[in-house]
Amino acid sequence: MDKSIRNENFMNILLKNKITKNHILVAITIFLHLLILINCDNKEKENESELKIKIQSFLININEKNGIAEDEKIFQISEYLNQTEIEENEFLKNQEFFLQVGFILNKSENYGNFVVYNGKHCQSLIKNFKRSKFEDDCIYMLHIIENDKKDFLDLKSELKYLNNFLKRYPESNLKQSITERMKEIHDEINNGIDIID
Numbered sequence: 001m002d003k004s005i006r007n008e009n010f011m012n013i014l015l016k017n018k019i020t021k022n023h024i025l026v027a028i029t030i031f032l033h034l035l036i037l038i039n040c041d042n043k044e045k046e047n048e049s050e051l052k053i054k055i056q057s058f059l060i061n062i063n064e065k066n067g068i069a070e071d072e073k074i075f076q077i078s079e080y081l082n083q084t085e086i087e088e089n090e091f092l093k094n095q096e097f098f099l100q101v102g103f104i105l106n107k108s109e110n111y112g113n114f115v116v117y118n119g120k121h122c123q124s125l126i127k128n129f130k131r132s133k134f135e136d137d138c139i140y141m142l143h144i145i146e147n148d149k150k151d152f153l154d155l156k157s158e159l160k161y162l163n164n165f166l167k168r169y170p171e172s173n174l175k176q177s178i179t180e181r182m183k184e185i186h187d188e189i190n191n192g193i194d195i196i197d
Contacts, residue, residue, distance in 0.1 A: 022128045026070040029124060030063045036100045051086060052094050055101060071125055075134040078121040082141060086115040110151040119145045136169040140178075153196045159185045 058080055062073050081102055091098050091105055102120040107113050122138035129135070143161065147153055162182050166175060188196075 023070060025128050026074065030073075033059060033063070033101075036097075049090055049094060051084070051090060052097055055081070055084065059101075071129040071132040071134055074121050074125045074129075075132075075137060078117075078119065078125070078138060078141060081117045081121065082119070082145065084117065088113050088115060091115045106149050108149075108151055116148055117145060136165075136172045136174060139169075140165065140172075140174055155185050155189055155194055155196065159189070 059077065062068075062076055062080075065073065068076075086098060086103060088105065091103060098115070102118050103115050104118050105113055106116045119138075119142045122142050125132055125138050126135060132138075143165075147158070159182060162178050162185075166172070166178060169175075172178070
């Protein structure tokens with residue numbers, strides 16, 4: 001069979017099953033994550049920590065779930081990793097694994113070194129799922145991650161960002177919490193506090 005005909009048949013199968021380029025990219029990303037987990041697991045058996053095992057289990061479980069859209073899986077991974085706290089010594093002990101999963105060691109003049117999730121899954125979701133219902137959540141999470149890495153927070157700039165966010169996503173599920181945060185910022189600015197460090 002001619003190669004172009006095989007490629008055309010393959011594309012027809014994908015289209016009939018509503019498999020898009022994004023689905024394929026997500027499947028490849030998930031597959032690579034599993035390979036990384038297995039590879040890191042074999043190299044670092046002696047350095048295994050409970051947290052590493054817990055993260056590996058979560059990633060495997062979320063990837064095995066059926067009936068959940070790929071963008072939702074990616075968002076759940078982002079939320080989970082963003083809420084995970086890792087001590088510097090544990091990060092250094094399993095550095096290859098934590099870097100692959102999406103953590104970095106942030107060096108702060110005010111707070112010293114601390115480990116933070118870099119939001120790589122959110123970036124992937126925004127890039128590969130243009131109209132995802134989780135887009136606003138990911139954009140906001142990336143903003144929070146960046147704020148967490150800073151030594152100080154300019155409240156007027158933060159207020160401007162939040163206003164613009166709500167203009168861009170007026171129906172966001174984050175609207176209430178952002179509105180409450182904006183009120184807190186207004187109160188702090190009215191009390192003469194412009195920067196939080």
